[in-house]
Amino acid sequence: MRKLVKETLLAAVLLQAGAALYAQDKQYTTEIKALADKPAVKKAFQSIIDMEPQTLSDHLMLTEIAAPPFKEMKRAEKYAAMMKAAGADSVWIDNVGNVLAKRKGKNGKKVVVLEGHLDTVFPEGTDVTVKHRGDTLAAPGIIDDTRALAMVLTVLKAMEKNSIETEADVLFCGVVGEEGQGDLRGVKNLFSDKGPGKIDAYIAIDGWDTESITHRGLGSHRYNIMFKGPGGHSSGAFGLANPHNALGRAIHYWAVAADSLTRQPGERLTYNVGVIGGGTSVNSIPFESWMEVDMRSESPERVAAADKLLQEAVQRGLLEENQMKRAGADLTVDVKLIGDRPSGGLDSNLAVIQRAKAAIAFIGGSPKLRVGSTNSNIPISKGIPAITMGSGGKGGNAHALQEWWINDNGYLAIQRTLLVLLAEAGIAK
Structure with a gap:
């Protein structure tokens, strides 16, 4: 009897939870559809389609302006x-190189960011000329994240062309330092005392998957570790401590x-030794040996645990080589x-996430x-509503x-982004 009661109560709880989720989904689906039905938004949707040639032109032109790290x-x-x-009402480049374009809202009580990142992973000197192969466009950085920059610009143009005013201020941004050793320095600056002030919601565009919504940040620690010694001739100075030996031990441990x-x-944890280097010749004891690692x-807590193991391994490798x-x-x-x-x-259940899901469904996708690991890591870690979506x-x-x-159908992702942005910023009445 007790088992039957428990099962009945559980079924009731699950039914209630399901009903609540359905009501929430319906709320945001209704909100997004109502936005899309507004005459000005319909016109903006058409403007986005009409601007496809210009969006592509902006995309290709920006791709061919190299933006190596730093x-x-x-x-x-x-x-x-x-x-x-x-x-935009005002445009400036901040102290670390971020581009910020402010479009003032009716009341400005809220600030919403829409951004793509300026940098690519490719070093200085990389040929970034776009190659046309039928309908395929190929070039280093053509997706990550140059398409996003063109997309953010088109959203701004669509709002301007159709006189869509928002309640909140909107910052359209091109952000530096998202890739590699840039270490999110651009977005970190936005949320520092040198940034533009409070930010209430953050929408980043990165990658190309139209249906994905990043709402959890994959944290990481990255290190450069360098062992140093006197170095010398491999035979004449034999017996000196060898930095490569210490590095090899540290990697192993x-x-x-x-x-x-x-x-x-x-939670899933990964670790990697990505780059190693050092030494001058086969018959020389190296004077330095280094590696770059990632976890x-x-x-x-899992990142901290892996970090602790790394520090212990490095010190063990150092100690053993010095003892030998x-x-x-x-x-x-x-x-x-x-x-x-x-x-x-x-x-x-946060509004920005639910709005993104509803907007993706509206354009025919499955959220x-x-x-x-994106620029959204920073606002997410601070508890600020933030998502990253693809550029289509x-x-x-x-x-x-x-x-x-x-x-x-790249325009669909731009329309989706416009809907999410307007839902967050609010259309001024």
């Missing part, structure tokens, strides 16, 4: 000029310990943190919530020289 200024200056020409940690219950997880040497000075080691992306997650079309080989993109 050297985004040339692209930033051009993007700022384009934002100004599009009709960390890999074994971290691998064991990844097999324990908990990631949604769980800050026969002559000369001890090795030293420099451990430098070069990347610290905070993790975190947001309640999937999928996911975790990622089809693409592949991101971060490779053969990166490619096809404009397969």
